[in-house]
Amino acid sequence: MKIVLFGKDGQLGQAIQSIALPEDVTLIAFGRDTANFEQPQSLRKIIADIKPDIIINAAAYTQVDKAEEEYDLAHMINAVAPSVLAEEASKIGAWLIHYSTDYVFDGKKQGAYTETDTPAPLSAYGRTKRDGDEAISQHHDKYIIFRTCWCYSQYGQNFAKTMLNLAQTREQLKIVSDQIGAPTNALLIAKITEQMIDKISKNSIAAGIYNLSASGHVSWYDYAKTLIQTARDEGLPITVKDDGLIPVLAKDYGAKAIRPHNSRLDTSKLSTALGIDLPNWKEDVISFTKNFCKTQKEKNGLSS
Numbered sequence: 001m002k003i004v005l006f007g008k009d010g011q012l013g014q015a016i017q018s019i020a021l022p023e024d025v026t027l028i029a030f031g032r033d034t035a036n037f038e039q040p041q042s043l044r045k046i047i048a049d050i051k052p053d054i055i056i057n058a059a060a061y062t063q064v065d066k067a068e069e070e071y072d073l074a075h076m077i078n079a080v081a082p083s084v085l086a087e088e089a090s091k092i093g094a095w096l097i098h099y100s101t102d103y104v105f106d107g108k109k110q111g112a113y114t115e116t117d118t119p120a121p122l123s124a125y126g127r128t129k130r131d132g133d134e135a136i137s138q139h140h141d142k143y144i145i146f147r148t149c150w151c152y153s154q155y156g157q158n159f160a161k162t163m164l165n166l167a168q169t170r171e172q173l174k175i176v177s178d179q180i181g182a183p184t185n186a187l188l189i190a191k192i193t194e195q196m197i198d199k200i201s202k203n204s205i206a207a208g209i210y211n212l213s214a215s216g217h218v219s220w221y222d223y224a225k226t227l228i229q230t231a232r233d234e235g236l237p238i239t240v241k242d243d244g245l246i247p248v249l250a251k252d253y254g255a256k257a258i259r260p261h262n263s264r265l266d267t268s269k270l271s272t273a274l275g276i277d278l279p280n281w282k283e284d285v286i287s288f289t290k291n292f293c294k295t296q297k298e299k300n301g302l303s304s
């Protein structure tokens with residue numbers, strides 16, 4: 001089986017490459033240098049030449065605030081390019097696995113969002129991602145869209161790493177306290193992607209959108225508290241004072257893009273389809289933080 005991966009250098013792309021795939025799978029991975037989503041038409045030849053069985057698209061324009069000023073570029077990468085991938089996948093009968101976001105919703109729902117809830121994005125980024133999801137379902141019928149949220153990992157830039165780094169230089173940090181979601185490790189998304197590949201190869205999965213996040217939910221503020229308290233317990237030289245974590249409302253934080261207050265995703269469709277229970281966000285975040293601290297202490301030459 002041949003799999004083409006786009007976005008190999010992002011946090012999810014790297015997580016996917018770190019997962020051991022079955023021996024009969026050949027993974028051909030592309031980054032921005034060899035497959036530029038700013039020129040979507042150039043993707044057609046790559047797919048036509050390789051004729052993969054599955055295309056995994058982990059490439060995306062993910063700078064949520066900057067997208068407010070770079071809408072056209074974000075739309076090209078997040079909507080036009082995935083649309084081209086769907087068209088080409090359809091021509092050769094390949095499956096397309098793509099990743100969407102909680103930011104397609106306005107966050108006004110009471111309770112967790114399901115796959116059938118209607119997107120109503122608040123931000124330019126959210127609109128481009130919604131348009132990508134819609135284009136895929138219009139052009140192809142063999143697709144899996146994983147709708148995920150609050151992704152972090154050892155790779156690239158993300159909230160968890162930013163907090164753990166800032167907590168070692170600042171005495172005070174202001175964190176948004178009125179938005180909730182489930183921090184989700186890119187490695188979890190990668191493992192579920194692998195299970196989905198297995199289902200696809202056995203022809204035993206229905207195409208469509210599947211919500212994919214860790215279970216439970218938390219605010220950004222309490223998430224940061226968990227990260228920093230765990231790091232403190234692990235002996236990382238934390239400079240944030242005991243009363244130095246300051247909760248702020250999103251409206252007072254001043255981010256350019258508006259984000260949903262409620263990013264909770266109902267994952268029961270995925271759990272049933274794969275026969276799995278998704279792990280609680282807190283266990284994964286604590287385990288990630290312990291590893292982060294171990295690596296950091298090794299780098300700094302401190303004994304663990």
Ligand SMILES: NC(=O)c1ccc[n+]([C@@H]2O[C@H](COP(=O)([O-])OP(=O)(O)OC[C@H]3O[C@@H](n4cnc5c(N)ncnc54)[C@H](OP(=O)(O)O)[C@@H]3O)[C@@H](O)[C@H]2O)c1
Pocket residue numbers: 007008009010011012013031032033035036037038057058059060061062077099100101102129148149150151152156157
């Ligand atoms: N991060 C989150 O919290 C989150 C939440 C929900 C959903 N998602 C979705 O999950 C997916 C993966 O996100 P991620 O966290 O792995 O993002 P990421 O770390 O920002 O990775 C995105 C990748 O896309 C590549 N890319 C950007 N512009 C490109 C272009 N013009 N041509 C080719 N490649 C380009 C980037 O290349 P470079 O490395 O060269 O910059 C990067 O490798 C995305 O679909 C995202 O919307 C993410």
